[in-house]
Structure formats: C-alpha cells, structure tokens
Amino acid sequence: MDMSQLKQLDPYCYTVPxxxxxxxxxxxxxxxxxxxxxxxxxVLTQITNVARLPGLVGxxxxxxxxxxxxxxxxxxVAAFDPDEGGIISAGGVGFDxxxxxxxxxxxxxxxxxxxxxxxxxxxxxxTIPAGVGEEGNLRLSPHELDQVLLGGxxxxxxxxxxxxxxxxxxxxxxxxxxxxxxxxxxxxxxxxRGEMGTLGSGNHYLEVQVVEKIYDPKAAQAxxxxxxxxxxxxxxxxxxxxxxxxxxxxxxxxxxASRLGLTLxxxxxxxxxxxxxEGQEYLGAMNAxxxxxxxxxxILTHLTRGVFARVxxxxxxxxxxxxxxxxxxxxxxxxxxxxxxxxxxxxGATRAFGPGHLALPLDYRAAGQPVIIGGSMGxxxxxxxxxxxxxxxAWSSASHGAxxxxxxxxxxxRWRGRELIDELRGQGILIRTKSMRGAAxxxxxxxxxxxxxxxxxxxxxxxxRVAFLRPKVCIKG
Amino acid sequence: MSIDxxxxxxxxxxxxxxxxxxxxxxxxxxxxATFAIMAEPxxxxxxxxxxxxxxxxxxxxxxxxxxxxxxxxxRLHGVVFNAFELRREGDRWEGAAWGMPxxxxxxxxxxxxxxxxxxxxxxxxxxxxxVRCIVDV
Numbered sequence: 001m002d003m004s005q006l007k008q009l010d011p012y013c014y015t016v017p018x019x020x021x022x023x024x025x026x027x028x029x030x031x032x033x034x035x036x037x038x039x040x041x042x043v044l045t046q047i048t049n050v051a052r053l054p055g056l057v058g059x060x061x062x063x064x065x066x067x068x069x070x071x072x073x074x075x076x077v078a079a080f081d082p083d084e085g086g087i088i089s090a091g092g093v094g095f096d097x098x099x100x101x102x103x104x105x106x107x108x109x110x111x112x113x114x115x116x117x118x119x120x121x122x123x124x125x126x127t128i129p130a131g132v133g134e135e136g137n138l139r140l141s142p143h144e145l146d147q148v149l150l151g152g153x154x155x156x157x158x159x160x161x162x163x164x165x166x167x168x169x170x171x172x173x174x175x176x177x178x179x180x181x182x183x184x185x186x187x188x189x190x191x192x193r194g195e196m197g198t199l200g201s202g203n204h205y206l207e208v209q210v211v212e213k214i215y216d217p218k219a220a221q222a223x224x225x226x227x228x229x230x231x232x233x234x235x236x237x238x239x240x241x242x243x244x245x246x247x248x249x250x251x252x253x254x255x256x257a258s259r260l261g262l263t264l265x266x267x268x269x270x271x272x273x274x275x276x277x278e279g280q281e282y283l284g285a286m287n288a289x290x291x292x293x294x295x296x297x298x299i300l301t302h303l304t305r306g307v308f309a310r311v312x313x314x315x316x317x318x319x320x321x322x323x324x325x326x327x328x329x330x331x332x333x334x335x336x337x338x339x340x341x342x343x344x345x346x347x348g349a350t351r352a353f354g355p356g357h358l359a360l361p362l363d364y365r366a367a368g369q370p371v372i373i374g375g376s377m378g379x380x381x382x383x384x385x386x387x388x389x390x391x392x393x394a395w396s397s398a399s400h401g402a403x404x405x406x407x408x409x410x411x412x413x414r415w416r417g418r419e420l421i422d423e424l425r426g427q428g429i430l431i432r433t434k435s436m437r438g439a440a441x442x443x444x445x446x447x448x449x450x451x452x453x454x455x456x457x458x459x460x461x462x463x464x465r466v467a468f469l470r471p472k473v474c475i476k477g
Numbered sequence: 478m479s480i481d482x483x484x485x486x487x488x489x490x491x492x493x494x495x496x497x498x499x500x501x502x503x504x505x506x507x508x509x510a511t512f513a514i515m516a517e518p519x520x521x522x523x524x525x526x527x528x529x530x531x532x533x534x535x536x537x538x539x540x541x542x543x544x545x546x547x548x549x550x551x552r553l554h555g556v557v558f559n560a561f562e563l564r565r566e567g568d569r570w571e572g573a574a575w576g577m578p579x580x581x582x583x584x585x586x587x588x589x590x591x592x593x594x595x596x597x598x599x600x601x602x603x604x605x606x607x608v609r610c611i612v613d614v
Contacts, residue, residue: 068488095591096590132557133557187549243591246590247545250541250593251594267597409484409485410486438585
C-alpha cells in the first residue's frame with residue numbers, strides 16, 4: 001500500500017484524508033507500518049467503499065491482518081444503525097458465514113502426547129471428514145435441519161454431541177437468536193444434507209497444538225492455559241448451507257440495492273436497509289447459517305474427543321472458547337457517551353469484548369473475551385484477550401488470522417505440496433491432507449508474519465496476547 | 478469447443494478468466510476453470526449428466542448464477558464436473574454438465590465456495606467473448 005496517501009493517527013492507526021469533494025465517513029486502518037506497507041492497495045479501495053454506505057456509525061475499519069476480499073476487505077469492520085438507514089450487506093459477511101475457530105484445552109502436557117502424535121494424526125484424518133466433496137455420517141431430515149438452523153450448538157449438545165458445559169464458552173451461548181429457517185432456500189438446505197460435521201478445505205484445519213509461550217499469566221490462568229499444555233483448534237464454518245445463502249443473497253441483494261435506490265460503489269457490497277423486508281430476510285437467513293456453523297464445530301469437537309479417547313484414554317478436552325469471524329450481529333455500543341444498538345459487520349474479524357462485558361462467561365469476565373488468531377500450519381496461532389480500549393477503537397473487534405500475503409496462484413508456483421509436508425515433518429509438524437494443491441496454497445510462506453499481526457493487534461489496543469500455540473498435528477482438507 | 482481459460486491473482490481467493498467464440502462457450506470455459514480448482518479435469522470421467530436451467534437478463538449476473546448453480550448441483554449430486562454445455566434464448570439459460578462421483582483416495586484440489594461479483598466482467602472481444610470473476614475458496 002502506498003503509505004504516502006495515509007495519515008498516521010497514532011503508532012498503530014492510520015486514516016486516509018478525505019478529498020474536499022468526497023462524501024464518505026472516516027476510514028481507520030489498524031496495524032504496524034510494515035503490515036500496512038505490504039497490504040494490497042485494494043484493501044484501501046474496498047474499505048473506502050464501505051465508508052460510503054448509508055447509516056454507517058463511526059469509521060469503517062480494517063484489522064491488522066486485513067487483505068483484499070470481495071465487497072468488504074477481509075479484516076473489515078463496520079457498524080450500522082437501522083434507525084439511520086443503516087444497511088446489512090451480504091458482501092460484508094461473506095460466503096462462509098460464521099467461519100470461526102473452536103479452541104479446546106486438554107489435560108495433557110507435551111510429554112503425555114508426543115509419542116501418540118502419529119496415531120492421533122492418522123485417526124483424526126480418518127475420522128474428521130475433510131476436503132472438497134467429502135461428506136459426514138450425519139444425515140438430517142428437513143425438519144431436523146430446521147432445528148439445527150434454530151438451535152445451533154445447543155441442538156448438537158441435545159443430540160449427544162458434546163456436553164452442556166461447552167455452551168457457556170461459545171459466542172451467543174451456542175445459539176444465535178433471530179434465525180429464520182424459512183428465509184433459507186431449499187437448495188441451501190439440500191446442500192447441507194451431507195455436510196454436518198465436516199471440515200471443508202482451503203484454509204480450514206484441525207490442529208493439535210502445544211502452548212509454547214505464555215504472555216499474560218493471569219489471563220492464561222483464567223483461560224486454563226499453561227506452557228507445555230496440549231490444545232486443539234478447529235477452524236471451519238457453515239459449509240454448503242452458508243455458501244448457498246451467500247450465493248443466493250449476493251445476487252438478490254445486489255438487485256435489491258438498485259431497486260431500493262442505493263447507489264453502491266461496488267456491486268459486491270450487495271446490501272439492503274436493515275429496516276427493509278430484503279434486509280430482514282437476509283438477516284434471518286444469516287443467523288440460521290451462524291447456527292449451522294456453531295453446530296458444525298460442536299459436532300467436530302465431539303468427533304475429536306472420540307479420537308483422543310481412543311488414542312489417549314486419560315485425555316479430557318474442554319472448550320476454551322468458540323469465536324466466529326464472518327458475521328453481522330446486533331450489539332450495544334457506546335457512541336459519544338450514549339448507548340446505541342448497532343449491527344456490527346465483521347468480515348474476517350473477531351469479536352473481542354473487553355473485561356467486564358456481561359456476554360462473557362464468569363470465568364473470563366475479568367480477563368476479557370478469548371480471541372484466537374489462527375496462523376499457518378507451519379508457524380503457529382495466538383490466544384489473545386479483548387481489551388477495554390477495543391470498544392472505542394473498533395467496536396470490540398480484533399484480527400482473525402495471519403492473513404494472506406501472497407495469492408494462491410503465486411503460492412502454487414512457488415511450492416509443491418509433497419515437499420512442503422516433508423519439510424514440516426522435519427520440523428516436528430505432522431500434516432495429513434487429501435490435497436497436495438491445498439497444502440501448497442496454504443504454505444506458511446504465503447501468509448503474513450503471525451507474530452507481527454498478533455503484536456500489532458495488541459499494540460493497536462484491540463486484544464492483548466495471552467499465549468502462543470505451536471502446531472504439532474494438522475488435518476487439512 | 479476450444480478450451481481457453483486462465484487464472485489471475487487475488488490475495489485471498491482466485492481470479493478466473495475464460496474466453497470463447499460465443500458467450501455460451503466462454504461461460505462453459507469459466508465453469509471448467511472453476512472446477513479445475515477442485516479436481517484435475519483430465520482425471521474426471523464425464524459419465525454422469527446433470528441439467529442446469531435459470532433465467533437472468535444481466536449477462537454478468539448470469540455468469541455468477543451459472544457458476545454458483547453448477548457448484549450447488551455438484552454438491553447435491555456428490556460429483557465433480559469437467560464438461561459443460563450452455564444455450565441462451567433471451568433471458569433463459571439452459572445447459573448441462575458432465576462429471577463423476579468423487580473417488581475415495583484421489584488427490585483433491587481446493588473447494589470453491591462460490592463465484593463472487595468482484596472483478597466481474599463479461600465483454601465482447603475481436604475473437605468472441607471474455608468473461609471473468611473472483612471465486613471464493
């Protein structure tokens with residue numbers, strides 16, 4: 001990104017001064033100078049487009065891991081007030097609605113598990129349906145699927161997938177309210193028939209990791225983490241149903257926008273006023289997809305526990321937290337000293353409520369919400385905690401991943417999947433995948449430096465580092 | 478129909494660009510480009526035929542609808558496609574795709590979640606038609 005067009009507001013926040021004839025809200029780009037310098041120029045174009053949408057409250061923002069997306073940039077955050085003509089945008093949520101990460105802590109330390117890693121890798125790979133075209137064992141009737149759309153992880157727990165105790169550590173207590181199954185097309189529902197309890201492909205993964213470093217001992221204690229501990233992270237979303245809702249509404253909202261007189265700087269921003277029938281219809285469908293994602297991660301949690309029980313019978317896995325990335329949620333925020341109800345779009349960004357927030361489980365209320373920054377399969381991931389400053393700076397939002405630094409096309413030219421997997425095995429990281437192409441596309445070198453993203457997230461006042469997780473076993477689609 | 482497609486850079490996803498003597502042929506090549514991300518076309522036997530039909534007046538939105546309809550049908554039938562045919566009469570588009578079920582153990586590519594409206598373009602060229610968009614993976 002050409003830094004000469006930016007104005008630095010503080011060491012980790014930049015803006016783009018408006019031209020005199022330009023009608024838009026402020027934009028804010030969070031991150032370090034080196035991260036912003038390597039960002040694609042399109043990030044700026046896309047977030048500036050978001051700043052032109054009606055009913056926007058405060059600035060349109062990007063997180064430190066932002067990269068070029070479609071409609072909104074990945075790492076884009078924007079809040080809208082329905083009473084001021086605010087909109088909801090399918091392009092502001094994305095195709096993989098509520099894609100997110102479930103983090104499980106175990107009662108194992110590295111010496112308890114290290115010899116079992118090869119068998120864990122093989123059994124997880126055999127048990128977790130992963131990769132394009134792969135289906136799960138669960139087949140649901142149309143009525144049962146509607147119950148998933150309404151009940152999310154709570155439905156899954158009632159079916160015997162996991163424990164009631166998991167729900168307290170999932171956003172929305174595992175069940176997104178406001179889901180309207182009738183707003184989800186038959187095609188979307190049919191696509192989900194064989195996809196409950198599947199991982200998907202691309203950047204989705206299931207990793208067995210070790211806590212390599214603790215940054216914040218107090219918060220780590222609250223989250224039940226210590227150095228040398230084994231944890232598991234599951235990254236996936238709402239599968240075919242979410243993809244189809246994205247597909248259905250991207251086109252219908254793009255058409256609705258022009259019908260409703262909204263002039264969009266980019267058709268991909270496909271949106272409708274929150275108070276319009278079209279906006280409400282998408283909101284109900286999107287909430288249903290959030291529930292599918294929550295149920296999906298709950299089922300995968302259950303499958304993972306089953307594998308651990310077979311391989312290491314004394315293992316116990318409890319949910320640390322479950323975060324969603326691609327959402328639009330109604331939240332209360334303080335604007336100029338006044339509480340307001342805003343619809344916050346986070347596309348490739350994590351909710352990061354600070355200490356004291358009433359939505360947090362009691363165990364975490366003093367520390368702040370766990371935030372998980374998923375890194376590449378060769379580097380590592382971070383657990384962070386939401387900060388009080390994040391509320392005013394970014395509606396309590398933070399980074400969600402390392403963020404790509406290189407296109408998939410470039411990565412395919414540079415790496416071979418087999419060689420990469422062998423190289424990582426040499427570093428003590430076991431990869432299991434059905435796709436050599438996918439492995440090459442997901443090469444660690446194709447991602448930004450996750451350490452820099454996590455540090456910038458902390459220094460920008462969005463979420464502070466609690467622990468660094470090093471991958472040991474990685475199941476890819 | 479001659480095969481004519483390529484990929485272009487997009488930071489997170491994949492850009493596809495296809496050409497054809499006719500608009501329909503360009504659309505078919507765009508479909509091939511999309512499915513080639515998920516499976517090497519040469520390894521797919523076109524043994525199963527699935528029909529596609531939709532209505533769309535806007536040619537650009539028709540491209541997105543065509544690709545997304547194919548992705549959904551592939552998922553519903555548990556198949557991967559490698560051959561495509563499309564006809565247009567006014568706003569009505571009718572076609573078919575051929576493919577086969579996923580073989581256990583075969584190397585797979587990356588799942589395409591959907592075709593987006595980003596960098597979406599349908600344009601006439603001296604040789605015929607060129608179409609492009611970003612697909613989300």
